[in-house]
Amino acid sequence: MLPLDPHVWHKIELVPAIGVGATVAAYVIALRLQRWSGGSAILNPTLVAILFLAFAVKISGLDYADYARSAGVVTFALAPAVVLLAVPLFRQRRLIRDSARIIVGSLALGLPTGILSAIGIAWLLHADRLTILSLAPKSTTAGIAIGISEKIGGAPSLTAVLVIMTGITGAVIGPIATRQLGVSDPRAVGLAMGIASHGIGTARALQISETAGAFAGLGMSLNGIFTAILLPVAANLF
Amino acid sequence: MLITEALRVLACLCAGEILSGVGLLPFPGPVIGLVFLLANLALIGEVPQPLGRLADHVLAVLGMLFVPTGVGLLAYTDLLRTEFAPIAAAILGGTLVTIVVTAVAAKRLIEFEAQKRAIAEGEATDAAA
Numbered sequence: 001m002l003p004l005d006p007h008v009w010h011k012i013e014l015v016p017a018i019g020v021g022a023t024v025a026a027y028v029i030a031l032r033l034q035r036w037s038g039g040s041a042i043l044n045p046t047l048v049a050i051l052f053l054a055f056a057v058k059i060s061g062l063d064y065a066d067y068a069r070s071a072g073v074v075t076f077a078l079a080p081a082v083v084l085l086a087v088p089l090f091r092q093r094r095l096i097r098d099s100a101r102i103i104v105g106s107l108a109l110g111l112p113t114g115i116l117s118a119i120g121i122a123w124l125l126h127a128d129r130l131t132i133l134s135l136a137p138k139s140t141t142a143g144i145a146i147g148i149s150e151k152i153g154g155a156p157s158l159t160a161v162l163v164i165m166t167g168i169t170g171a172v173i174g175p176i177a178t179r180q181l182g183v184s185d186p187r188a189v190g191l192a193m194g195i196a197s198h199g200i201g202t203a204r205a206l207q208i209s210e211t212a213g214a215f216a217g218l219g220m221s222l223n224g225i226f227t228a229i230l231l232p233v234a235a236n237l238f
Numbered sequence: 239m240l241i242t243e244a245l246r247v248l249a250c251l252c253a254g255e256i257l258s259g260v261g262l263l264p265f266p267g268p269v270i271g272l273v274f275l276l277a278n279l280a281l282i283g284e285v286p287q288p289l290g291r292l293a294d295h296v297l298a299v300l301g302m303l304f305v306p307t308g309v310g311l312l313a314y315t316d317l318l319r320t321e322f323a324p325i326a327a328a329i330l331g332g333t334l335v336t337i338v339v340t341a342v343a344a345k346r347l348i349e350f351e352a353q354k355r356a357i358a359e360g361e362a363t364d365a366a367a
Contacts, residue, residue, distance in 0.1 A: 019306070027302040046301040050308035057309060064312050071306040078303040080244075080296070082268035083251050086275035087285055087293035102347045110340030118332035125324035131317065135328050139336060142304045147266025151258075157310025158317070162329065164308070169333045177334060178341045188344035196336035199300065219340075228269040236264060 010066075019070025026052040041171040041204060046142075047164045082143040089221045095214060102187065103218060110195035111223055114139035115231065133235075134158040137227055138166045141198040144224040152235040163198065170197020171204035186212035194219025243289040250274040 012018060030048035037043050057067050068075070096103060118135045127135075133154035137145040142163045149159035174193040183189060186209045193201035194216030202220050206213030254270030257263045263270055279285060285293075311318070318325065 023302065023305050027299075027305060044301075046305060046308065049302070049305045050311065053305065053309045054312050058312060064310055067309060068306055074303055075306045077296070078300075078307075079255070079268045079271075080247050080251050081300050081303055082266075083247050083254070083271040083275050084293040084296050086250075086272045086279060087290060088297065090276055090279040090285060091290075101351060102344060105347045106340050106344040109343040110336055113339045114332065114336040117335040118328040121331045122324045122328040125327055127321050127324035127328070128317065131321045131325060135325070135332075138329065138332070141300075143300065144266065144269055146304060146307055147268055151264065151266055155310075155314060157307055158314050160304050160308040161311045162325065165329050166333050169329055170337060173334055174337050177337050181338060181341055181345075183341040183345045185345060185348050188341050188348060191344045192337045192341035195340050196333050225269060225272065228265050232264040232266075 014066055014070050016070055016073055019067055020073055022053060022056070022067075023049070023071045023074050026056075039207075041168050041200065044164055044168050044200060047161075047168070050161065050164075078143045078146070082147070085141070085143075085221055085224070088217060092214060092218055096218060099187065099215075103191065103215075103222065106188075106191045106219065107195060107222055107226065110192070110219070111139075111226055111230070114196060114223070115227065130155055131158070135162055136231055136235075138162050139196055139198060140224040140227045141220055144228050148228050148231050151232045164200065167197045167200025170201040174201055174204060175208065187215045190215030190217075191219040195223045198224070240288045240292060243286055243292055246278065246289065247271075247275065247292070250278065 026049040027045060030043075030045035030052065033048060034040060034043045034045050053067070057064055115136055118138050119132050122132045122135050130153075133152050134149055136152065136154065137148040137159060140148065140163070142160055145159050145163045146156045148154075149156045170193055174189070174197065178184075178189045178192060183192070189208060190202075190205045190212035193205045193212070197204075198220045202213060202216035205216035251268060251271040253274055254272075255267035257270050258265060258267035
């Protein structure tokens with residue numbers, strides 16, 4: 001006989017296999033959907049998977065906390081994955097050395113602009129303190145942004161979604177804006193897209209050219225590291 | 239060996255989480271771990287092959303790893319509704335401004351470097367002549 005007792009079900013939902021399985025399944029479907037759409041930036045697989053699962057959790061009447069616990073291994077894996085970002089960064093050491101001045105200069109302007117423009121606009125429009133703190137790390141890669149958000153008192157879940165929205169925005173408007181500005185050097189385009197819109201911008205820059213992609217990746221990693229160092233210190237001062 | 243490289247990564251992560259957790263450093267633990275791994279690689283001078291493979295495999299699905307955290311947006315649907323305007327403006331405006339400022343800065347820096355190189359080369363040819 002099939003046990004339809006809700007208590008039995010509740011126990012099964014909490015088993016890691018269910019949460020992890022559902023997460024991977026949602027992501028694979030979302031990846032397929034993006035490939036099927038011809039690589040549309042708006043059908044970002046992470047965002048689509050989040051919306052799928054949020055919908056599933058909501059209609060199934062589950063608690064988010066139960067799903068989060070059940071999928072805990074996936075969330076844990078984000079921490080060593082952030083550490084592993086050192087590998088692609090180290091592989092590009094020659095590029096960093098050769099273009100040090102360009103990279104450092106772009107970062108010195110782009111990093112504070114990314115933070116201040118977002119929190120400035122939100123503050124002017126009377127956004128909540130939680131919204132502003134969650135927005136502050138929006139230009140860094142999600143794994144790093146979530147950690148920063150935790151450290152400065154933002155809402156990590158909100159930050160994760162805002163980061164993806166930022167990435168999609170940058171991937172869509174980056175090539176258009178740089179063309180309008182007459183910026184055609186792939187190094188400049190890449191740095192702008194990586195520093196403003198992290199991994200999603202980097203993926204789009206890679207479609208422009210390999211050089212644009214490499215500089216976007218560098219911009220993303222360095223922006224992530226230095227924002228993680230600067231933002232908690234700055235937040236402590238206020 | 240793959241497991242040794244996994245241990246290298248976990249050791250960096252643990253060190254980072256401890257330094258961050260006890261409040262010795264205000265930065266997120268994984269980012270401290272990233273810097274440790276970077277320092278470690280600088281000492282070795284190259285990326286050990288299994289570590290390179292590990293990084294490629296894990297980073298290929300990086301986008302999946304923050305899906306569960308993102309689902310937590312369920313708790314913020316009210317906030318997203320009431321603060322939709324400032325959030326949308328901050329993301330759209332902020333990202334556009336950042337791209338413009340960074341792209342123009344990078345372009346200027348590239349032109350400046352090219353000019354300097356041209357001058358240096360000019361001097362070199364002058365000296366040769």
